[in-house]
Amino acid sequence: MQQIINFIIRYRSFLLYVFFMLISIAFTIQTHSFHQSNFFNSSSWITGTIYSASNSVTSYFDLEDENRLLLEENKQLRYLLFNSQEKNAVQLDSIKQSYTITSGQIIKNSYALHRNYLTINKGENDSVFPDMGVISSKGIIGIVENTSNNFARVQSILNANSSINAKLKNTNIIGSLKWNEESYNVVQLIDIQRHVQLNVGDTIVTGSQSSIFPENIPIGTINKFSLDTAKSFWRIDVALFNDMTNLKNVYIIDNKNKAEILKLEEDSND
Amino acid sequence: MISNNFVLNVIRFISLVLVQVLIFNKLNFFGYINPMVYILFLYWYPIKQNKELFIVLCFVLGLFIDFFSDTMAINTAATVTIAFLRPSIMRFVFGVNYEFQSFKLGNATRLQQFTFLIVLIVIHHLMYFILEIFSFGNIFLILKKVFSISLATLVLCTLFSSLFSVAKE
Known part of the structure; x- marks a missing residue:
C-alpha cells in the first residue's frame, strides 16, 4: 500500500497528464458520432453571449453588402409573387402549411477545419430545434445539431460528417x-x-x-x-452557390410533417 | 507578490482566450491559417510553480478554446501535452541553468527564448493536427498544416512576447 502511494506521489504529474489526455481523447472520439456532441459546442450560454457581443460590433461593417443582398432577394420574391397564377398565393390557415421559416444571423463561422460548425443567434426560445435545415438566400448552409435557449450550433455542409x-x-x-x-x-x-x-x-x-x-x-x-x-x-x-466564407443572414426551416414522415419510415422498417 | 502574480495570470488567461477566439480564429489567412497565440500562456507562465496546478490550468485553457471553436477536445489534448512536457523542454533548451532557483525566463538569451517557443509550438501543432485529421493517410496534409501554421503562430507569438515583455518578473 505504502509503495502504491509512493508511486502515485512520485509520478503524479505524469498520471495527471494521462488522466486529462484520456478525457480529451474520449470527448474527441465521442463527438465523431452524430448527436452525442452535447458537451463541446459553441451553442452554450457563455460562448453564445460572447460571440453575439462581438457580433453586435462587427456586424456593422458589412451592413451595406447585406442590405444589397436582402434587397435582391426581395426583388426576386416580389417577381414570383406578382407573376404567380394562383390567386390565393398566401395560405392563411396554418394547418395547411408544411414548412415554417425563422430568420437568424450567424454569429460564428468556420470553414478551415475538417468538421466545421456555425453558431446562430436563434435557439429553443425561438422554436429552433435539432434537425432543422439552415439556408441562405443563395443556397443551403447546413443542419442544426445542438440548441440551447438562445443559440444553436449548425453542422455546416463543409463537415466530414455531413450527408x-x-x-x-x-x-x-x-x-x-x-x-x-x-x-x-x-x-x-x-x-x-x-x-x-x-x-x-x-x-x-x-x-x-x-x-x-x-x-x-x-x-x-x-x-x-x-x-x-x-x-x-x-x-x-x-x-x-454560397460563399461559405461570407455568410450573415440565414433562414431556419422546420418541416412540420417531419415527425409523421419519420414515424412512417420507422414503422415500415420494423 | 503572490497575489500580484495570480492576478496577472488570470488576466493573461482571459485575454488570451478572448484574443484567440474573437480575432485569430477568424483570420483564415490563405483560407486555412489560424495562428494559435494562446500557447503564449504556457510560454509566459512562471517557471518555479506547482507542476500539477499548471497541468490543470492548461486543461481548462484548452477546454475553453475548444468550447468556442467547436473543435471537440483536440486543443485540450495538445495543450495538456505541452504542459506536461514543458519541464523537459526547458531542461533541454536552457540546460543546467534551469535547475537554479534564481533562474528566470527573462535571464535566458534571446536565442534560448526563441528555441523554447519554437519547440512548444511545433509539438502542440503536431499533436493538434494529428488528432484533427486522425489518419496517417494524410501525412503530407498534416505536415503542410503544421509547417505553415507553426510559422504563423511563431511570428505572432514573437511579436506579442516582445510587446509584453516578461523580463523582470
Missing part, C-alpha cells in the same frame, strides 16, 4: 452530398449511376427524400465529374 440528399435539377436522379475536406467552395455529389448523362454547369438542388430540406433548394453547379474507383458511379465536384 445531404441532393439531385440534378428537373430530374429525379438523386445522390448524396458529402465533403472531401479539400476546398471550402467545392463539395462532392456521390452515388449517381454512370449511365446518367451529365454536363459541366448542370445545377444541383436538394432532393425530395430529405425530411429536413424542402425540395429544389439550390446547392451549386457541376464543376467537373469522373468515375469512381469501382467505375459504376459518378464522382461529381459541385461548386457551391
